[in-house]
Amino acid sequence: MKIIADTRRCVGAGQCVYTEPALFDQNEDDGTVIVLRETLEGELVRKAREAVRVCPSQALSLEQ
Numbered sequence: 001m002k003i004i005a006d007t008r009r010c011v012g013a014g015q016c017v018y019t020e021p022a023l024f025d026q027n028e029d030d031g032t033v034i035v036l037r038e039t040l041e042g043e044l045v046r047k048a049r050e051a052v053r054v055c056p057s058q059a060l061s062l063e064q
Contacts, residue, residue: 001040002063003048007032009059019054020047033059 003023012031016024023044025034040048040062052060 001045001048002038003035003040004061004063005033005035006059006061009057011057011059013056015054015056016051016060019051020044023048024051 007027010032012026012033014026014031016033017026023035023037023040025036026032027034037044048060048062052062
């Protein structure tokens with residue numbers, strides 16, 4: 001499983017970081033998402049799915 005982040009769509013709400021700080025951070029300049037770990041396994045898959053669900057701008061997606 002892989003996380004895809006569309007930084008053009010991201011509004012910098014930070015919900016992804018709150019959901020799993022081991023997977024996401026925010027750009028210091030504009031607050032857009034930074035993916036810290038693209039390839040996922042185990043419990044991180046569940047956390048990534050939650051981050052995708054709560055993203056207000058739908059800037060995150062998962063791909064097999």
